Amino acid sequence: MPELPEVETVIRELKSKIIGKQIQKLSVIWHKTFVNNCETDIEDQTVRALRRKGKYILIYLNTSALIVHLRMTGQLLFIEESSTQIDTAYLRASIQFSDGSRLLFNDKRKFGRIYHVSEPEIILNKVGIDAMSPKLDIAKFRTMVKSSKMKIKSFLLSQKYISGLGNIYVDESLFRSGIHPASVSAAIEEFAIDSLYSEIRKVLTFAIKNMGSTISDYRDANGNMGNNQNFFRVYQQQGKPCVSCGQEIQKIKLGGRGTHFCPQCQRMF
């Protein structure tokens, strides 16, 4: 479900709500959700900071950290103590804070994970540079794209080179930069790589401004849907006319994923 803009939205909301709060109890309902790789007690630790790398949410505590990945249907919901009726149908874990508020982890498909680690870098070192990182400048992006023989869609979808992009935002970025998703990365001309770089940034920034995209399950930390699904140009737009040329948007399978594009506007390199 969630890609970079959705995860970013959740983190921004949670920062103002849970930093400084003391964890009283962690309850795990679906055992596979919680992976404990650290002996330290979670109980009595205080939330110190939150940050994101790609689609990973890092919650720093006093002497250890929680790393959350929402995968397809995960949700992190913050609940005030006064809240009553909550839907527990897909509740997989929850954190109770000492002031009575709670952080719920809902996950319909059970793919999501909460890792408890002493050293977050062990997981994060396998994840590529964040797509919104200032350190990912145009020169670095060019070098990375030019040195891969993968199809550009698969390259962008892989998290080991650049992290944070998923199926929606890859399709949208490739459309806006006029690149066919099956193009070989290394064959893409520099002007198009530069365009892809700036369109990725624009697409992600705009989606964050819209609180992410909700296809079905995504909710932010307050339980609200995103808004960005109303602005898709190709994702799930198959059969509709391209906003730019009027040609019918196509859907194919690429790298095992549904892939949406305009056969007229997106050039094969």
Added chain:
DNA sequence: CTAATCACCTGAAGGC
């Protein structure tokens, strides 16, 4: 190195 397939899970939607 790249690609394809399956596995992990649940539910919605479409075909017959």
Added chain:
DNA sequence: TGCCTTCAGGTGATTA
């Protein structure tokens, strides 16, 4: 109505 197949914001393992 009911059964069966396919598909879904992700990723990791395994096999060509």
